[in-house]
Amino acid sequence: MLDRNNDNSSEEVIQALQDIQSLQGYISRENLKEISRNLGIAYSYTYAIATFYKTFSLKERGKYLIKVCDGTACHLKSSENIVDEINSYLGIRNGETTSDQMFTLEQVNCLGACAMAPVVSINEKIYGNLTRKKIRNIIDMLRGKK
Ligand code: FES
The missing domain is CATH 1.10.10 (Arc Repressor Mutant, subunit A)
Incomplete structure (x- = not known):
């Protein structure tokens, strides 16, 4: 051994x-x-x-882990709109995974990119200055639709 x-x-x-x-x-x-x-x-x-190591997840989740920041800076820049868009576009809420196993949503406190608020990270890549349209476009791109 x-x-x-x-x-x-x-x-x-x-x-x-x-x-x-x-x-x-x-x-x-x-x-x-x-x-x-x-x-x-x-x-x-x-x-x-x-x-x-916290980086490893033993809990089933999608190919893409979307972490939406709801820290102070992002909250002040209406991060709830980004969460709402993901909720409606993907049909998942915090901690849930889409039925096609593509996306999991997690709300977090600060991703360390406050100057770019509102911010999400997807598999550790940061996307900032988001709008409803931008997050939809990113999701479409990851699905290979764009
Ligand atoms: S509060 Fe959102 S990145 Fe810091």
């Missing part, structure tokens, strides 16, 4: 977790088992790494 203090093994696990999450947006229990099998390490070790 693998030594828990082996930096190479944790790097391999982290890399595998990143690869899977970037492909499907989250990591399933089956994915964790597969990583453990492929790397020849204990499931508990893979699980511990996956749950230690």
Whole structure:
């Protein structure tokens, strides 16, 4: 069995977790088992790494994670319009995923780009100075419609 203090093994696990999450947006229990099998390490070790880093999600979510900022700067620039547009255009609310597994919506406090308020991040890419039309266009682009 693998030594828990082996930096190479944790790097391999982290890399595998990143690869899977970037492909499907989250990591399933089956994915964790597969990583453990492929790397020849204990499931508990893979699980511990996956749950230690907040960047990894074990909760099913869409290919694109839309984080809508509702911090003070964004709130003052009517971020509720962006949330409302996403709610109606995609038919999802905070914490929900579209039925086609494409989009998950999360409301967050500050994305660190207040000068560009209102702001969303989609898979860590920041989009600022948003309007209802702009967020629709971004969603359409990600769906391959534009
Ligand atoms: S308050 Fe929205 S990015 Fe800071």
